[in-house]
Structures are given as C-alpha cells and as structure tokens.
Amino acid sequence: MTVVLALESVGVRRGPSWILSDITWRVRAEERWVLLGPNGAGKSTLLSLASTRSHPTTGTVTILGETLGMTDVFDLRPQIGLVGAGLTDSIPPRERVRDVVMTASWGITGRWREAYDDADVRRADRLLRLLGVIELAERRFATLSDGERKRALIARALMSDPEILLLDEPAAGLDLGGREQLVRRLGDMASDPAAPTTVLVTHHVEEIPPGITHALLLRGGAAVAQGSVTDVLTNEALSATYGIPLEVHRRDGRWAARAIP
Numbered sequence: 127m128t129v130v131l132a133l134e135s136v137g138v139r140r141g142p143s144w145i146l147s148d149i150t151w152r153v154r155a156e157e158r159w160v161l162l163g164p165n166g167a168g169k170s171t172l173l174s175l176a177s178t179r180s181h182p183t184t185g186t187v188t189i190l191g192e193t194l195g196m197t198d199v200f201d202l203r204p205q206i207g208l209v210g211a212g213l214t215d216s217i218p219p220r221e222r223v224r225d226v227v228m229t230a231s232w233g234i235t236g237r238w239r240e241a242y243d244d245a246d247v248r249r250a251d252r253l254l255r256l257l258g259v260i261e262l263a264e265r266r267f268a269t270l271s272d273g274e275r276k277r278a279l280i281a282r283a284l285m286s287d288p289e290i291l292l293l294d295e296p297a298a299g300l301d302l303g304g305r306e307q308l309v310r311r312l313g314d315m316a317s318d319p320a321a322p323t324t325v326l327v328t329h330h331v332e333e334i335p336p337g338i339t340h341a342l343l344l345r346g347g348a349a350v351a352q353g354s355v356t357d358v359l360t361n362e363a364l365s366a367t368y369g370i371p372l373e374v375h376r377r378d379g380r381w382a383a384r385a386i387p
Contacts, residue, residue, distance in 0.1 A: 207283030219268030273304025336379030
C-alpha cells in the first residue's frame, strides 16, 4: 500500500522547548487515522507539518512522495484537504455556502472574479449533500450553526479531490447533537473506499467515528503508541497518554472512556 505521509525521526523546536521529539510515523493510502492526546501533546503541530504549514527542526517529512524543504509546497497544498479552526475566521461572513465550497478550487476564501462552470457547481452540491447540508447551499456562511459550518468546511476541503484529508478537532465546541451528526457523517466518509486518506485530531475517544483504522497517541511531544486502532486504544495506553487510570470501551463501532475510581 502506498505511503502518502511519512515522518522520520521528526522533532519541532520552538525557542528552548521541543514541541515534538523523535516522531517516526507512516500513513498509507486508504488508512484512516486518529491522533489522540492531552493539551500540549503536539497533535496540532504534527498536523501543521502534514499540511505543509510548517517544517521540522530535525528529521524529514515526506508528503505524497515529496520531501518538505526540497519541493514547492504550493504545488502540494491542492492535494491536501485541511479543516482547522483558523479557516472559519477567513471566510467572508456574507459568502454563500456553495461559494465557500467552490472557492477551494482556486485555493481562496471569498468569491471574486474567478469563473466556475456547471461541473464545479455540481461537485460542490454533491459534497454538500454528502455532508448533509445541501439545503444550506444558498445560505450566508455567517448564519450557520457551528456544526453546520464544520460540515460545510469539510465539503470545501474535499472540493479539490485531495489525496489526504486533515481534520483538526472538527467537533470542538459542538453540542451533543452537532457532534453526533458530524461523527455520523465522518463515519460514512471513513467507510467509503473512494474517500481520501484521513487524519483526524481530537481530545476525546467519543469523537472517533466508525471506520477509523489506526491511532497515534501523543504525550509531551512523543509517541506513546501507534498502530491498529483496536491494538492501540487500550486501558494501559490511554492511561499512559492522559496520565490517569482510564477504562475504555467499544460498542457498535464507537469508543468511550472513563476514569477508573
């Protein structure tokens, strides 16, 4: 199976502190990964490397066969779908939802003078339908709920037909209903063989959708465990990751964890 993302002995330093240290990790085509860990574990930094938004201090990062520091990242970025907290703020509030999705074809936020054809409209609508928000296509982005915005932005990330999809805490800030709707849609995508290779960052095992195949656990910038999700999400590994005794359960493809009294 083709390796789409590879980190070899990667470290990231910010001032005197190491945010990541000695991370070796490979993501293969058709795999669906979750990155788990407490605040400050290095999850978002790892995703920043995978999205070409930053470079390692030590080690090498290879994305779709190209090594960071030896390639033009602007050629790589159209092949990487990214959903992160910063993107919401860059969307013009009055932008229509369909245009929010379509402008990803040009790598911009905010429709201007660029031209779109019927095929672009059909693809945007198909993705909005896939994420369950097609009825919002003509709405202004600013009028959407947080959950609706998250699903619209995932549709946007898929517009350019990326090879890899990176989701940085997509369920953060959602209420229970919004979270469950999002997790269900992500589960549908994860189970679709035509969907891109996916990496999902979250703090909570409850936000892991069915269909996730692999997990990487981080603590203090170092890898605690990685591999098949069923092998990695154990009481011992999660307890070491979060620093408290935890008990984890899986039922009907969904995970849950609680502290051991």
